[in-house]
């Protein structure tokens with residue numbers, strides 16, 4: 001393939017990356033990686049545009065090689081920054097910016113302006129460094145943990161690193177011993193071809209990142225309650241069954257707490273539905289903050305929540321239930337809700353016995369919750385204590 005065709009292909013690839021990633025910047029809230037990825041497309045576009053003009057035989061100014069090299073280095077820089085933002089990894093951006101800027105400024109030196117090979121050698125050194133750093137961002141994950149998108153981007157970076165290093169060595173050898181080493185004539189064309197392959201794999205990687213993000217978004221929407229972000233009721237059976245199976249293998253107990261806010265209808269009626277929504281969100285957030293990372297919280301609907309506590313026996317479960325009841329009772333102290341808003345919750349709870357089944361456990365917790373409501377609300381009741389409790393007791397409540 002001749003250089004003109006390669007430059008035209010790179011131009012189109014750069015344009016596609018810019019448009020595809022730019023569209024994401026406009027339509028996604030988590031736009032940071034996409035901003036960098038679209039900038040990398042813009043840099044490729046600029047670089048290929050300059051090469052296209054040169055290939056067409058137009059006389060170019062001395063500053064244009066500097067601009068072309070700046071665009072190539074910036075393209076790799078943007079890929080690195082985009083990967084760091086996507087992987088949410090810290091990066092000293094100023095360090096890499098300064099490096100690229102320094103090399104761009106070096107192009108103003110007469111020795112650099114005269115020596116094409118020296119310019120390329122210095123730029124390739126920076127690009128190799130940026131590629132190694134970018135690969136380092138994917139390194140902490142094991143191969144089996146890498147998503148398809150990460151694998152494609154990793155392949156693009158590895159390929160680029162290999163071809164850049166080979167050409168860097170050749171340019172280096174030629175600079176050191178110009179009389180003994182003559183470069184293969186196809187090297188420049190090969191470089192452009194490799195850049196096209198790199199940009200193509202990169203584009204495929206960006207598309208894979210996009211598909212992965214959409215998949216995660218859909219998964220989140222299917223599993224989570226839209227208001228509180230907790231798991232929705234469809235997740236009850238699969239998630240809790242998995243916990244019960246694991247716990248019975250390890251001979252650990254699992255506690256289920258069924259929590260229902262008291263007289264929530266009155267809160268809606270007196271203070272409005274939107275404050276009702278705020279109360280539900282605040283309750284969900286507070287409960288999450290007071291539970292362990294591996295506890296599972298569900299919103300079953302309305303003002304009813306279920307908390308699944310793995311590796312938890314009756315004593316700890318009772319403590320947690322009491323803690324959550326008090327937390328909700330005192331929640332208004334941290335909020336700007338009207339002073340008259342009284343919030344409390346009733347909790348029915350139970351523990352697994354090794355062979356328990358999800359639905360029967362929920363049924364037990366529900367019976368205990370029903371009794372807590374009957375006994376006056378703002379109460380915590382254990383299913384195993386139901387026989388010893390009165391069936392009805394007017395207006396009994398705890399502090």
Ligand SMILES: Nc1nc2c(ncn2[C@@H]2O[C@H](COP(=O)(O)OP(=O)(O)OP(=O)(O)O)[C@@H](O)[C@H]2O)c(=O)[nH]1
Pocket residue numbers: 227260261262263264265266268272273274275276277280301302303373377
């Ligand atoms: N703000 C808001 N209210 C909701 C939502 N989902 C259900 N509700 C309301 O929650 C209220 C539940 O009322 P009830 O089932 O009578 O329960 P309650 O008033 O808490 O009474 P007890 O449970 O017996 O203490 C209803 O008024 C529903 O309209 C929601 O997403 N947001």
